[in-house]
Amino acid sequence: MEIVSEHEPKFWGFETQEEWDASWEALADQQQQELCEQIIRFVRGKPNDIRPGTIAMSMAESAKHLAAKLPRIFWLSKSGRS
Numbered sequence: 603m604e605i606v607s608e609h610e611p612k613f614w615g616f617e618t619q620e621e622w623d624a625s626w627e628a629l630a631d632q633q634q635q636e637l638c639e640q641i642i643r644f645v646r647g648k649p650n651d652i653r654p655g656t657i658a659m660s661m662a663e664s665a666k667h668l669a670a671k672l673p674r675i676f677w678l679s680k681s682g683r684s
Contacts, residue, residue, distance in 0.1 A: 637661070645669045 606612045611622035637658060643650035644662040652658045 641665050 604612070611617065611619050614622060616622040616625065640650045640652050640658065641662045644652050645666045652662050
């Protein structure tokens with residue numbers, strides 16, 4: 603039996619620090635993408651999961667303010683077309 607700390611990759615089922623770091627990075631990327639999608643839904647007036655009083659709400663309100671000033675840029679898709 604091997605005893606490991608929760609600060610070690612093996613505790614979480616990873617063989618190496620690199621695997622553990624990659625897992626955290628992938629999770630952070632996924633959460634950032636989900637937040638961006640929710641902010642876009644908020645700005646467009648669609649149902650979203652952003653809750654009042656959160657940092658996400660502050661970010662969404664800022665995005666809505668910017669979208670009002672720069673609507674052409676905001677409404678473009680990733681491909682550059684609306």
